[in-house]
Amino acid sequence: MEIRLAFALSHNNVFEEKHFGEADKYLVYELNPNGMILLSEVTNPFKTFESNQLHGSAKKGAAVISFLKGLGVSILVSRRFGQNIRMVNRHFIPVIISKEEPGQVSKILMKHIKWLQDELENKPPEYGVFTLNNGILKSRVKTK
DSSP states (O other), X not given: OOOXXXXXXXXXSSOOXXXXXXXXXXXXXXXXXXEEEEEEEEEOTTTTXXXXXXXXXXXHHHHHHHHHHHTTOOEEEESBOOTTHHHHTTTSXXXXXXXXXXXXXXXXXXXXXXXXXXXXXXXXXXXXXXXXXXXXXXXXXXXX
């Protein structure tokens, strides 16, 4: 099974305290038996998407989802997710991390990748939200 991850980063190549959809760019990685390989770095074309829209607009959420599906991504990695997480987790596994450096996050992800692989294989109607610090915690998104 091909697994691709999108890291939500700033122009300075660090994870910031921003929602996934507000990142400056996404680094797309593919998981292989030896670790993760960087496939591409793409500027977030939706960072300023219809700035007159309310924060957490469903239109922006749908655009980001479509864009990332086109890149073959199945796991999203960020320090924060906004209210569109209720849309996102129907298509991707959201992973919330606390570290700023992508290298540190990659190492922690690799330690716990089996949990994410199992979640993808089970294909629930809504993926759980995984929180990674040094360990891993799986939770469900509350619906309104």
